Amino acid sequence: MHIIEAGNVAAAIGVKLSRAQVIAAYPITPQTPLTEKLSEFVESGELEAQYIPVESEHSAMAVCIAASTAGARAFTATSANGLLYMVEQLHWAVGARLPVVMCVANRGIGAPWTVWNDQQDTISQRDVGWIQLYCNDHQQIIDSVIKAFKLAQTVSVPVMVCYDGYLLSHTYMPFEQPEQSKVDAFLPAFTPKHFLDPENPGNFNTVTLPDIRLDVDGIMAPGYIEIRHNLQEDLRAALDTYVTIDKEFEKEFGRGGNPFVEEYKCEDAEFVAVCIGSLSYQLRDVVDIMRDDQVKIGVMGVQMYRPFPDQAITQALAGKKCVIVFEKALSYGNQGALYADIKSALYSSEKKPRIHNYILGLGGREIKTQHLLDALAESCTTPDTFGDSPRWIGLKLQE
Amino acid sequence: MVKRKYCDMISRSKPGPGDGGNTGSWRVMRPVINLEACIPVKTKKNSCFNCWLYCPDCVVSKTIPPVINYEYCKGCGICAEECPTGAISMVAEATPVTEEK
Incomplete structure (x- = not known):
């Protein structure tokens, strides 16, 4: 419906x-x-x-x-x-x-x-x-x-x-x-393996010691570090699980196929704008305008940020001339978090693109299509001399 | 042995002595039962057992006489507080060495 x-x-x-x-x-x-x-x-x-x-x-x-x-x-x-x-x-x-x-x-x-x-x-x-x-x-x-x-x-x-x-x-x-x-x-109903059950009393997540130990049943119970390690491993494995779930969903409902990133005109692109959220659809308009001027540019929206789909992102971006990351957030005192994560993912790639970072739209500051166009035009014309610090879009009162 | 799934290896345990490790080593004061004042011992009946009921680590047995498992008793003193006849007293585990003059 x-x-x-x-x-x-x-x-x-x-x-x-x-x-x-x-x-x-x-x-x-x-x-x-x-x-x-x-x-x-x-x-x-x-x-x-x-x-x-x-x-x-x-x-x-x-x-x-x-x-x-x-x-x-x-x-x-x-x-x-x-x-x-x-x-x-x-x-x-x-x-x-x-x-x-x-x-x-x-x-x-x-x-x-x-x-x-x-x-x-x-x-x-x-x-x-x-x-x-x-x-x-x-x-x-x-x-x-x-x-x-x-x-x-x-x-x-x-x-x-x-x-x-x-x-x-x-x-x-x-x-x-x-x-x-x-x-x-x-999405069928499910029962977890362990849950609060008066018939089978148990303690959950009480003090967990630095080392492993035998529990009251004589089974070796994990220590804190094992539980944390297992979370990390399961999160990395969740990337593949999500691909499977996305495929199942697509089969049932006819929508999906882009579990990690959604690309627009990226295939032949030399320049790719990257961001998270609705901004990626606004950027499509900008990409269309620039395509009219023969700039080979596309936009990629990141749809899963944790666990970080580093392989999918590397695959999409390696070999491009320049990647331009737009962010509505900052890792204060450093750079945009997505920018730093993408740089890190591309580190092992043989064909590293140039990579730029823009901060915009904080606290609801209006994001004008013209501003996006100006920023992308600058990135596309000066890919080699941009620098590693984030630049701000739409900032006022800079006296 | 069947390989356990990571997500099933959570911090989970059953109520019982030893749930929190070898907690007997935490003890500074040791509860000692004066059997002459202990209700189940005196009456030879399964009565009272407040020490068994209130022990947060389930280390007091529901037997006549009640027995404290010092392997896991961490010396909190709740049993001594709850004993209606004052039969349990907290005794120092160690007496500090007095300085030589």
Whole structure:
């Protein structure tokens, strides 16, 4: 069924179709309409779930952790400072290997207070261990939510589904709503191997000693470092798992095939603009304008940021003349996080492209197509003398 | 042995002594039961057992007399606090050496 709705509603419908059983969330702009919609679904009986109102984001994630530990499919959503407030629990959810799914409507972080879009909130959480998926439009939001639940329960790692606040969360777009029966076939109910069970009492994630030890059953139990090592290995293996899940999804619903990056006119391109999120669709307009002037340029949107699909990115970018990375976030005191990650991925490549970094759109600063055009024109004409420091787009008051 | 999946090797244990490792080495004060004041010993009945019930590490047995497993008892003193007849006292594990004059 084709409908026209806001990005937040697309996410809510995805959660409903995925049959989330426990939802706990605290409202924060621009995520609020998503959880409001879910509470409506629960109230009307359309979604058979426990909706648990909480007093903070930290509690929201704590409820999801508890529900997931009991074997329930748990969901929450947040933005910006709300995400930061749950950080301690984010680490807990992934260390405990719980398949929680969370939507983040990307927003800038205070101080100074802002409610507008950039991506510093989730980019700052890249090292937590959660899987991070990013969406470019409403169709990808609803599809990614459904795939996220499947990925999370397959690899026992929580997944963040991120989309640009306002630009996607509050704008209306047409998208296809998958049929419930097909989603049920794609995402069957599951029971985790270990869960809270009064018939079989157990302690989860208590003090774990530096070394391995025999547990009360006489089985050698992992120490802290083994558990952390296993998370890293499973995250790397999740790249292949996601390819499989994406293929299954494509077979069932006819959409997919680009689990890691979405390329536009990249095949014959000498120059490739790279970014995360809805900006990649805005950049397509710029690419079209430049193509009219015979500049061989394309754009690539990164859709999975953690685990980092370094091989797919190297494959797409090695041999290009220049890669231009646009970011709505910074690793402060260094460079854009995506820029540094892409540079690192290309290090072992024999045909290293030049690589440039632009920072833009922080705290909702308008991104004008002309600014993008000027930046790309400069990068394409001076690929060798650009330097390694990020340049800022649309910056004012530089006296 | 069947290879365990990484994601199943979480920190999980069952309630019981030794759940947190060899915690007996943490002990500074040792609980000692005065059997003459212990209710199940005096009455020869399976009664009271507050020490067994309240021990956070399940190291006190529900037997007559109750026996403390010092391998895992970390010396928290909850059993001494909860004993209704004051039969359990906390005794120093070691007496510091007094300085020679």
